[in-house]
Amino acid sequence: MKILLLGKNGQVGWELQRSLAPLGELIALDRHAVDGLFGDLSDLDGLRATIRQVKPDVIVNAAAYTAVDKAESETELADRVNGQACQVMAEETASLGAWLIHYSTDYVFSGQGSTPWQETDAVAPVNHYGISKVAGEQAIIASGCKHLIFRTSWGYGTRGNNFAKTMLRLAKEQETLSVISDQVGAPTGADLIADVTALAIQQVMQRPELAGLYHLAASGEVSWHGYASHVIDFAQANGEQLAVTAINPIETIAYPTPARRPLNSRLNTQKLRDNFSLHLPDWQSGVTRMLREVLNK
Numbered sequence: 175m176k177i178l179l180l181g182k183n184g185q186v187g188w189e190l191q192r193s194l195a196p197l198g199e200l201i202a203l204d205r206h207a208v209d210g211l212f213g214d215l216s217d218l219d220g221l222r223a224t225i226r227q228v229k230p231d232v233i234v235n236a237a238a239y240t241a242v243d244k245a246e247s248e249t250e251l252a253d254r255v256n257g258q259a260c261q262v263m264a265e266e267t268a269s270l271g272a273w274l275i276h277y278s279t280d281y282v283f284s285g286q287g288s289t290p291w292q293e294t295d296a297v298a299p300v301n302h303y304g305i306s307k308v309a310g311e312q313a314i315i316a317s318g319c320k321h322l323i324f325r326t327s328w329g330y331g332t333r334g335n336n337f338a339k340t341m342l343r344l345a346k347e348q349e350t351l352s353v354i355s356d357q358v359g360a361p362t363g364a365d366l367i368a369d370v371t372a373l374a375i376q377q378v379m380q381r382p383e384l385a386g387l388y389h390l391a392a393s394g395e396v397s398w399h400g401y402a403s404h405v406i407d408f409a410q411a412n413g414e415q416l417a418v419t420a421i422n423p424i425e426t427i428a429y430p431t432p433a434r435r436p437l438n439s440r441l442n443t444q445k446l447r448d449n450f451s452l453h454l455p456d457w458q459s460g461v462t463r464m465l466r467e468v469l470n471k
């Protein structure tokens with residue numbers, strides 16, 4: 175099996191390099207051209223030519239325009255990378271008879287209520303990033319290509335920056351932290367996303383009727399405030415010297431950002447767990463593992 179991985183150095187892409195490697199020949203690209211292959215999703219012609227040259231059995235697209243606030247002003251670029259590039263991938267995947275594996279987000283939803291979102295719920299994004307991700311999903315589904323789309327939420331990886339690392343840094347510098355308490359979701363590790371992707375690819379090869387749209391997140395739920403408290407409690411319990419003495423809950427309204435955020439980021443993952451016979455661990459186990467790596471504990 176030949177797999178073309180796009181976005182190899184993102185949080186999820188990095189972990190996919192590991193989890194996809196045992197499945198077959200892996201050609202992994204970032205946005206830079208290498209050996210006449212173009213992984214820049216804003217270059218639609220280059221992307222099409224690259225897929226035609228590689229002729230993969232599976233495309234895994236971990237590349238995306240993920241700068242949520244910047245997407246409010248760079249709308250064209252966000253639309254090209256998150257929408258039109260998916261259209262190109264989907265068309266080429268369909269004509270090859272290949273599979274397209276893609277990632278989307280809970281930001282396709284309005285964020286209203288407190289019920290975990292199901293795959294069948296209506297989309298109603300509240301910011302441009304969400305709008306561009308909906309466009310990508312719809313292009314893939316409309317193309318008729320064989321696909322898996324995983325909507326995930328609150329992603330983190332051990333590589334690069336993440337929310338937990340930011341909280342640890344601030345907790346060393348400040349006595350008081352203010353963290354949003356009315357947005358609720360499930361922190362989901364890039365390693366879990368990558369592992370589920372590899373397991374799902376293996377299964378759809380045998381059972382193509384499992385193709386479709388799935389919600390993929392760790393189990394349980396927490397607010398950003400609860401997440402920050404978990405991180406800081408863990409660090410203190412493991413001997414980290416922190417300046418912080420209080421973590422104050424604040425509402426989203428008190429922390430204005432260029433892009434609105436949905437309050438309810440809960441994803442119902444029943445369909446994924448049932449169709450693929452998978453267990454999704456609780457968010458604490460993944461976060462604790464990541465903290466042990468980050469803090470070397």
Ligand SMILES: NC(=O)c1ccc[n+]([C@@H]2O[C@H](COP(=O)([O-])OP(=O)(O)OC[C@H]3O[C@@H](n4cnc5c(N)ncnc54)[C@H](OP(=O)(O)O)[C@@H]3O)[C@@H](O)[C@H]2O)c1
Nearest residue numbers: 183184185186205214215216237238240277279326328329
């Ligand atoms: N992280 C989350 O909280 C979260 C939540 C829900 C859904 N998702 C989805 O999960 C998927 C993986 O995201 P992630 O968490 O791994 O995000 P990430 O760490 O921001 O990675 C995105 C990758 O896409 C690359 N990229 C951006 N523009 C590109 C372009 N024009 N051409 C090629 N590559 C480009 C980035 O490369 P550079 O580093 O060179 O810019 C980066 O390596 C995305 O579809 C995202 O929408 C993420």
